[in-house]
Amino acid sequence: MSAAIDAVRDAFRELAAGNFVLPARQIFGDGTVLVMSAYHSPSGTAVVKKIGIALDQVPAIRATVIWTGGGEQLVADGSSITTLRTGAVVGVATDLLAPADASRLTLIGTGAQAPDQVRAVLAVRRIAAVTVTGRSADRAAALSTSLTAEFPDVKFTPSTSVDDAIADADIVCCATSSSTPLFEADALPERVHVNAIGAFRPTMRELPRDLLTTASIVIVDQREAALEESGEIIDAVTSGALSTEDLLELGPALSQPLEPTGRTVFKSVGIGPQDWAIAAALAKA
Known part of the structure; x- marks a missing residue:
């Protein structure tokens, strides 16, 4: 994960420097089939990912990634790359925005x-306690058990109450397919960083509008993609509660002097350079 975070961070810096050709994501069948691509001009390498999404199945995402460059081609399982690169970009944003002394994480999903x-x-914060929250108590408990085996020094606690789980969190990660906000902003601590990666369609929302409008910093992976695909961003902007100028992009933000205070938000819908970063790292391995 640490290597993935470094690779994705570098890719966003490359994106900010104008080194990627990044076509808009192609969406078919009401979001059940997606095609993403990115071309890295300095290296002459490219990645294409085809994704099939069925939220009523397990796994919900099935994908294939193809990376090409220098006469070579890498074909990899896109589902694994998607979860890894999505985690990695959250690591980049959390390292940028979360309190340095953060010790309590709440995972929703x-x-x-x-x-x-x-x-x-x-990978980026010394977390002592994690609350795993989901609609199913059994799934929350099972995930807590498996993560405890992986991180025995961290206390994992399952829960089915989102409000209780976020009440004293330093960091909150939302990874659900919800179409309505998962909580009210008032349920959050005054000092917290929130990541949201689950909602990738205009009809989906994990975050409440008033969190976006009152946060000291709101960062998206790419403004154009967020305005096209993020239900919570689209809602806040079209209602007039949030302006596009309020949205910082992750790439440029990495080189800006930010001063996070109070509540901060990172919203990701996922873009091609993330897949390129992981695939390029695999190709070099």
Whole structure:
């Protein structure tokens, strides 16, 4: 995970420097089939990912990644790359925005994306306690048990109450397919960093509007992608509660002097350079 975080961080810096050609994501079948691509101009390498999404199945995401460059081609399981690169970008944003002394993490969601969310945060902060929250008590308990085996020095506690789980959190990671906000902003501590990676369609929302409008910093992976695909960002902007100028992009933010205070938010819908970063690292391995 640490290597993935470094690779994704570098890719976002490259994106900010204008070194990627990044076509808009192609969406078919009401979001059940996605095609993403990115071309890295300095290296002459490219990545294409085809994703099939069925939220009523396990796993919900099935994908294939193809990376090409220098006469070579790498074909890899896109589902694994997707969970890894999504965790990695959360690690980058958490390292940038979360309190340096953060020790309590709340994870909302128990699906395929969930474990790498925890791994990423633990890679950048000294977390002592993690609350795993989901609609199913059994799944929350099972995930807590498996993560305890991986991180025996961290206390994992399962829960089905989102409000209780976030009440004293320093960091919150949302990884669900919810179409309505998971909590009210008032349920959060005054000082907290929130990551949201689950909602990738205009009809999906994990975050409440008033969190986005009152946060000291709101960062997205890419403004254009967020305005096209993130339900919570689209809602806040179209309502007039949030302006596009309020949205910082992750790449440029990495080189800006930020002063996070109070509540901060990172919203990701996922973009091609993340897949390129992981695939390029695999190709070099």
